[in-house]
Each structure stands twice: as C-alpha cells, then as structure tokens.
Amino acid sequence: MISKLSDTTQSKISIWKEDFFDTKTKISIKNLEKNLEELEDCFYKDLEFGTGGMRGVMGVGTNRINRYTLGRNTQGLSNYLNELYPNESVKVAIAYDCRHNSKKFAKIVANVFSANGIKVFLFEELRTTPELSFTVKHLDCHCGIVLTASHNPPEYNGYKVYWKDGGQLVPPNDKILINLINELDYRDVKFNANKKLIEFIGFDVDRVFIQKSVENGKLELNNDKNRNELSIVFTSLHGTSITAVPESLKLAGFKNVHIVDEQSLPNGDFPTVKSPNPEEPEALEMAIDLANKVNADIVIGTDPDCDRLGIAVRDNSGKLVLLNGNQTMVVMTKFLIEQWKNKGKINNNQFIGSTIVSTPMLPKLASHYGVDCKISLTGFKWIAKMIEDFPKMDFIAGGEESYGFMVGDFVRDKDAVTSTLLACEIAAFAKSNGSSFFNELINLYSTHGFYKERLLSITKKGKKGSDEIKNIMKKYRNTPPHEINGSKVILIEDYLNSTLIDVKNNRTKEIVIPKANVLIFTTADDSKVALRPSGTEPKIKYYISVNDCLKSKNEFEKINIELEEKIDSLILSMNL
Secondary structure (H helix, E strand, O other): OOOOOOHHHHHHHHHHOOOOOOHHHHHHHHHHOOOHHHHHHHHOOOOOEEOOEEEEEEOOOOOOEOHHHHHHHHHHHHHHHHHHOOOOOOEEEEEEOOOOOHHHHHHHHHHHHHHOOOEEEEEOOOOOHHHHHHHHHHOOOOEEEEEOOOOOOOOEEEEEEEEOOOOEOOOOHHHHHHHHHHOOOHHHOOOOOOHHHEEEEOHHHHHHHHHHHHHHHOOOOOOHHHHHHOOEEEEOOOOHHHHOHHHHHHHHOOOOEEEOHHHOOOOOOOOOOOOOOOOOHHHHHHHHHHHHHHOOOEEEEEOOOOOEEEEEEEOOOOOEEEEOHHHHHHHHHHHHHHHHHHOOOOOOOEEEEEEOOOOOHHHHHHHHOOOEEEEEOOOHHHHHHHHHHOOOOEEEEEEEOOOEEEEOOOOOOOOHHHHHHHHHHHHHHHHHOOOOHHHHHHHHHHHHOEEEEEEEEEEOOHHHHHHHHHHHHHHHHHOOOOEEOOEEEEEEEEOOOOEEEEOOOOEEEEOOOOOOOOEEEEEOOOOEEEEEEOOOOOEEEEEEEEEEOOOOHHHHHHHHHHHHHHHHHHHHHOOO
C-alpha cells in the first residue's frame, strides 16, 4: 500500500475537481481517497492506445474509461478529421457491444462528433466489430468507432478507431491523433449534440453484411447435402455474435445448428463464464456439454464483439478437443488457397498475412502453394494495413495466434462471423469425404511439419504490475539467455531496437517493420520463445513454439505428447 499520492496524480485530481466535471465524478474521487493505491492507479497516467485501440477499466480518472476520457479522445479525433477533410462532409459510423455502459458511451461519442459538425451513423442496437469495419467502407465513412473491450473481463470497456479503409488506426495517423488528444484540455470537449447529424442504422446494413459474409465464407466445392449433415453447436458467450452468426449460417444453408440458449442473451456480466474469451477452455464448457448431448461435429464460440472464435472438433477417437488459434488458421488458410488454386487464380501475385508471434508453420504452408506470407507486428490492424500497402497483390486471408482470422478484404479486421461459416464449411466438406477438420490438420502436419504452440499469459495489474512487466522486458533485453532448455540461442529479435542478432555468426541486421516492445529468441533446435507485454490487458505474454517431423499420421499422438513435454521443459528452464 502507498502512503502518498504522486505529484502527477495530485495535479490531475485537482483538475478533475473543477466545476466542468460532474458531481458524480467528484464524489467518486472523494470516496477513492480511502484507497490511495486505487486512486493513484486511476490518475497516474492517461489511458493509452494499444494494439486494439484504447481499453481500460471503467471508472473515474485519466487512466479509466469514462465520459471524459472518451469525450477527449473523440474531440481530438473530430479536430483531426475536420482538419484532414476541410472540403468534405465528414462521416463516421459507430457500433457497440453488450458490455455495461457501451450503449451510453456510444451515444456520448456520437454526441461529440455531431457537436463538431460530423455526420454520425449510429447502430440502433449492439452489433459485431466486423460489421462495423464493413460499414465504414459500405457507407463511405471517413472513420468508425466500436465501443468494446473485446474479450476482457466485465469491468473493462474500450474504444476502437477505424479509418477509411475499414482497418484500425495505424501510423502515421495514430501518432498524430495521440498528440492532438494530449494537447486538449477536458474543457475543450463539445458534449452538446447536434441531433440532426445523428442517423440510426440497422437492418439495411445487416442484410448486406451477412450476404457478403456468406459470399466470402462459403466453399464452392461444398453442397447443401453436406451442410445439412453437419451438426453444429454455437455459443455467443453473451455477446454480439447472436445478431449475425446464426443468420449467416442459415443463409449459407446450414440447418442443423444448436445454440447454447443459456449464453445467447447479451449480458455484460457474462454470468455463465469466468471470462468471455474463447481462448480459455472453460468458456466453451457449456457448448461442449451440449455438443456431446446432440452428437455435434463441431463447436464454435465467439468473444463479446465477435472478432475472435474458438473451435472444438472431434479427434480420431471421437472426443471433442479444443484447437488453438494457430491450428484453426492453418486449416482455414489451406482451404482458401486451395479454392483460389482450383479457380486458376494462383499466379505468384497472392499473399496471406500473419504476425511475428504466430506459428512459423503458416509461411511454410503458403510457400508450398506459391503464395507469399507477409509478417507483421501483433495486432490485426497491421494485417489489414498490408492490403493498402500492397494494392497490386491479391489478399487471400490473414490470421494470428490469438484466435483471429480474416477472409478476403471486405472486412478489414478479425471477423468471427465469416470465419465461423468457413470453419463449418470445411468441417462439412471433410465429413462428406470421410475425413474431419481434425484429420485435415494432421494431414498438414504430415506435409509441412508438426508445429506445436502454447501461450503463457501472466496478469500483473495496476501501476505495480506495469512496473514489473517493464522490469521483466528490461532484464531479458539487457541479459538475453545463452540457451533455453539445453539448446543454444542462435537468433535474438528485438523489435523495440529494430535489431536481429545472429549470435552464431556475430552479425546484426536491421528489422524493417515498425518498433514494438517484443523480444523473440530462436534456439538451435528451432524452438521459439517470444515475450510481449499486452497492448490491451495488464499482462505479459510468452509465446512458445516447438516442432518436429510427423512421418506418419499414426505417430500423431506420440509426437504430440513429446512436443507438449518439450514445452513444459522449456517453461521450467526459463522459470516462467
């Protein structure tokens, strides 16, 4: 516990006690004076934009999501848009998820935009993040906003910013915007709405979005008979996907869809799960229970804003097993590339996108088909940016380890609506040919190598936790390990310093992608360990990848156990 607030915090609190701020805010500050550590955390810094926009705990203070921090950000964004497009009627689209206060926050954001003379298209009720990304381009908007904290716990909310292309904000616009926001006083925020500039949208956009989702997510080699024979269990985990996923599956021709009723009602408390995150096995427990009752072939769950999906499929023994994001995306990517190949559209001018912490298997898969695999920093905004950066190339798909996948370019962010449909299409086609989604994965391991990944995520909350994470990164950056799990470290990638060190040959090479606080160690046995502080949660993440040959599909279980044991040993060797 701390005994005194920092000077910075005291200075910020004094501003928030001025007349401009409402009485409720002042009372909240007064009540927090009984807990100085909490009060310090509320004000010691300004909430920052990370890989997925701005996310934080809801509450009073500069380091929280509230009316004033959202208003200040929106005022800065309004100023920037009006400056960039002085001779245009600036338009923005706004969506929001099921979280507490999301609808209220969306209206506050809409009010500020309209007060600055900006036309606002505001969804009348909650909608998915991929639909917002689509809407920005569909309605020819200059910008889009989603009020969401994605898969974070219930106390969080957030603010994702999208640009004209439908992708999230990237350099240089993000840096310029942040500087503009930082220059603003809270008194500069215009909260008084111009209601004439706010238009509510809904069904007309939904219809077009779902049609496009089906067009992109269906496999042409599949048929309705296959689709009817596939049994699906779907859960929205109390989130927004209930507004789009069932309808897209229905329109595509899937009739045997079982929805987890207990989790179908949007609810910001997420009452049936510890965390509404499909990366967590516990989140899909109810869906798997239902799947075992109805003998379903595949289980799919999405996070609250429907940009991530978790999948469970039956293994060779008939047991439902959870796939990770890397496994899901290699299978989906393979089928999409095959579809392009069957159409005669592969001509060495196509690419897929992935990230520096995702499976090394994906570039190998792409190379096999003569497709380029471009690698970016973590965060789907970078994958979406590739489409703009390489306009003369054809974009097929993009994926990352954190359960995100994008099919084609009609949406410019993770899209669990279209990806859910694609996964079901693959499962249906495989089943009709005496295979399964699981067997398709094993086939890929046999061809390209058996890659096994694991994410170790450690939560460190508050200012103290933030400092601990900084110290961990500093330690590994200043004194990198000479070996990991008995294997010598041969490559050190430091994305903050933009250096790749070839340890064996004592050579240093420049990394030519934007800077980020990420370290990656590669060992002589081709194991990889990446360290990265989360940009959206109070966590430090360790991404571990090991691999081996799979000479025969019959050896799958044996090699799988060996790789799991290798990861366990690696974690132990690093004292993680």
